[in-house]
Amino acid sequence: MPVFREDTGEYVCPQCGYVFPELPLEDTPLVVRDRERNRLHYEVYRGGSTTPRSVARAHRRGAYELERVSKERHYESMARRLLMSNGVPRHLVEEVAALLERVQKEDLLRGRSSRVITAALLMYVSKSRGAQLPPETFEKVAGTSLRRVNRCYRMLLSSGVLAHQVSKPRKPSQIVTSIASKQGIRETLLEQNIPLSLIAQFADKAYSKLQGRKPAGVAAAVVYLTLRMANSRKAQAEIARAAGVSPLTLRRALKHLVERLDVEIGI
Template identity: 30%
Template sequence: MSTRNVYERGFDEGTGQTITGTTCPECPGELETDGGETSCQACGLIVDSYYLDHGATAWTDSEADRSGKRTGPPSTATRHDRGISSEIGRAVDSRGTHLSDKKRRQLSRLRRQHSRGRWGSKAERNLTHGLVDIARLTAALDLPRSLREQASTLFRRAQGEDLLRGRSIEGMAAGCVYACCRLAGITRSLAELTECAHVSERRVLNCYRTLNETLGLPIPPRSPSEFIGPIAADIKLPQAVVSRATEVAVRAHETGVSAGKHPAGFAAACLLSAATEHGVAVQQAEIAAAAGVCAVTVRNNRESVRELAASI
């Protein structure tokens, strides 16, 4: 706790600036503090009413033992205990002093009992299993830490709604990651996800649909323009073709031409049309393989893409 008088100085809630002085800024009256508010005795102007000290807490130990460590990391949804559980050390104590053999054996026994009592129920064990899978998938797909937190929170919510019953924990974890990618606007296909997951694409899709329908996730429809870049990079198309295809895909999404169609297949058709306009030779089978669809899907969207491109 801070040892100074909190009524001598205060903090403005909006800007965090310190307010000092004993006279009113509006009149020559004196200031007084009563009930958490600093007001003028003459005109009644409230000068300050916020007294949370955002500074560092004063140290109570000696200067020699001051290590600079605070209260540990913040709580996180990526661990079943939210990261606030205690851990038993091994060879040294909190001051860095090496422990004796007898003390190390005692800590080993305590650590074993502590690990046995790590989970209070089967639900906590399942939660740990799911959160570990989410951490592995987000790391393999090079996804940000914020998405891992969001997927972990969604998995907790799914477990609270009893959506894990009769379903695979790995599939539900992969479905949470895929749903959060859709919410964040990060382009990751089901094929990429199932390559890292230990379940089939059918199970991941089933869990994703269950999450979307039961929890009412605000997932927007995918735009074909999201798939233009990865497909073009796979078959190494020039930038002029990519720019033209992106323009057509964005217009199709805005006008609703691409509604109800496979976004990756429609993006492949946009790239094929743009490549034809710029005289770049590319085969339907090659661009369909890069998009993860069949050549028939690309041909079915070719006419609508040509009509839209001619109007732009």
């Protein structure tokens, strides 16, 4: 609480020596706004401020640090709520929150969407932990397309905030299992009584003979070809999205699969 000094006629903070100017006589828009934010607003009516410069400078610095810390906590709590509402596991949420604090210290949030950065950090954590999250999760967290999330992910890698990962590529058989777990594709395979192990085996053999093809593209092409042979009319875009590749990548892998490959698997 400020203390009134009778010798100067001023209200002074007994701890830091800050001199409180006179209160304004009318409610200006600035005063009303600060009062709604539970802030005290003061205005000097005669003369300048009598607070020592060192005290005033420390007071302004403290107010700035308090506002900065409150913003950091706001971004962190918002990221936690966003990730939890989209079904992200708690251990991944904690890692994303820790990385978000590092991004804030590097001042990389300025001029960028916090939701897109949160989605890019989630992509990094999921890759490092081997967690298979569908592309729809990143788009829901970011509130935009997956292309923008990938662009932000590359920016964070180039800035040095995130370390480059050297991970072992997944086998096409693992990706086939992920594709087959999607709603609609699983039912079709069960109706046609097609063994999933057979498709996974064919995908691995096809990948070993096709050089320079993405494992996800080969897996998507194998699943699409299997469904076509079973007279199922699944769109290429749907299967490509389940595999995390573009329809163009699926068509290129399918072309190489049909033209160059001759694999026989006995049942």
